[in-house]
Amino acid sequence: MLSHTEENYIKCIYQLSENELTKQVSTNEIADNLETTPASVSDMLKKLTQKNLINYIKYKGVTLSEQGITEALKIIRKHRLWEVFLVKHLNFAWDEVHEVAEQLEHIKSVLLIQRLDEFLDFPKFDPHGDPIPSQDGTIPIVQQIPISEVNIGDHGTVTGVNDASKALLQYLDKVGIQLNSTIEIIDIISFDQSVEIKIDHQKTLFISQEIAKNIYITTI
Amino acid sequence: MLSHTEENYIKCIYQLSENELTKQVSTNEIADNLETTPASVSDMLKKLTQKNLINYIKYKGVTLSEQGITEALKIIRKHRLWEVFLVKHLNFAWDEVHEVAEQLEHIKSVLLIQRLDEFLDFPKFDPHGDPIPSQDGTIPIVQQIPISEVNIGDHGTVTGVNDASKALLQYLDKVGIQLNSTIEIIDIISFDQSVEIKIDHQKTLFISQEIAKNIYITTI
DNA sequence: AAAAATAATTAGATTAATCTAAAACATAAT
DNA sequence: ATTATGTTTTAGATTAATCTAATTATTTTT
Secondary structure: OOOOHHHHHHHHHHHHOOOOOOOOHHHHHHHHHHOOOOHHHHHHHHHHHOOEEEEOOHHHHHOOHHHHHHHHHHHHHHHHHHHHHHHOOOOOOOOHHHHHHHHOOOOHHHHHHHHHHHHHHOOOOOOOEOOOOOOOOOOOOOEEEEEHOOOOOOOOEEEEEOOOOHHOOOOOOOHOOOOOOOOEEEOOOOOOOOOOOEOOOEEEEOOOOOHHHEEEEEEE | OOOOOHHHHHHHHHHOOOOOOOEEEOOHHHHHHHHOOOHHHHHHHHHHHHHHOEEEOOOOOEEEEEEEHHHHHHHHHHHHOOOOOOOOOOOOOOOHHHHHHHHHOOOOOOOHHHHHHHHHOOEOOOOOOEEOOOOOOOOOOOOOOEEEHHHOOEEEEEEEOOOHHHHHHHHHHOOOOOOOEEEEEEEEEEOOOOOOEEOOOOOEEOHHHHHHHHHEEEEE
């Protein structure tokens, strides 16, 4: 059984190497990310090595072991399911959920998470569009493309945003774009590459190329 | 800000003196309850005294201070709201909720609890019939009477059970008595004091005096 | 009221997680 | 290739929570 703190380290290492799990993560990166000192990280890395959760070579950085990845996915699954709950049922805004989910992800009960998953109707993505690992540790892979790279006439549903800044999330709220909104590409303005889209078969809207780059959709 | 452990001690002291908050709670009682040693309790009592959460006289036992009571009620409020959530929305049985609620009660977020309360439609009692303290620390008081002490023709709703044993809870499930079930007293058999009741205006049932003693109703 | 039994506290260690300061190692620059 | 810079680890302390064993209080029994 992992301690609260060990879980945080494992999750941190996972996230710092998410795009390529073979990437060597450095002590300083982890220290910055967890807002602690490199000395503390060094100590913890030794401990996690003992528990076979990481592959660690002194001065060379770490990667997660098989077992470490499994643990990381469990934590991330819990985190993202709770985020869905907070947003869908407790009316939290996209940008308010993180701190609370950080705490909820450490609750230990297999039954709880199974039931929560069921209650939420087995969501595949969290409110930021990040995929929710399944109980057996598989991650749904979808072909996500930024709106800036699709063609006129294409359509799909919003499955993610690239930039988690409040400004973008607040803009999206304002114009009525949510996770799972359907998007249809009406026109692409050749002058500035801004895009005219139709949201949920209702209103149309022009978005700048900059914004189009940061909204990901899954075309069907 | 209280640590996880400090919260557990405060809650324990509250529960051990719930019926009469001026009662001096002994070191051994606390140690038994928290499954720790008297030595550890002694240490913690010193710390809680420093933080003005308890009134503590060596060798004489403790009571909660004003501030301690306030903190205890916050924790109990969270615990009981989570229990309602688990039973009503995640289909946990009455007797499965405790362990998980023990963890959830330590999550720190005022907004979370406000929203959860709202989502649950401001319940006044948890699934065991225990009252849920309000945000400002007041506890709804109801006139709870065991079924064994009411008269023929009286009616009310189930607001609690005295014995939290699995056997009783499972029996109640089986015969269809739940929290908030309406109960009408049809007859009291003078021979053995067993009681004939009507549940939710539907089926009637005989229950033994022993069971009648352990089901509390609130007459209206 | 003294002895025996019980309860509570202190003393001294231990473990997990953390820190600062110093030393060891690796990389980049001249 | 030597120096300078930056990164990582170790050494030594600290804090919170816990324990066992020994000591001190209190209560009960005779």
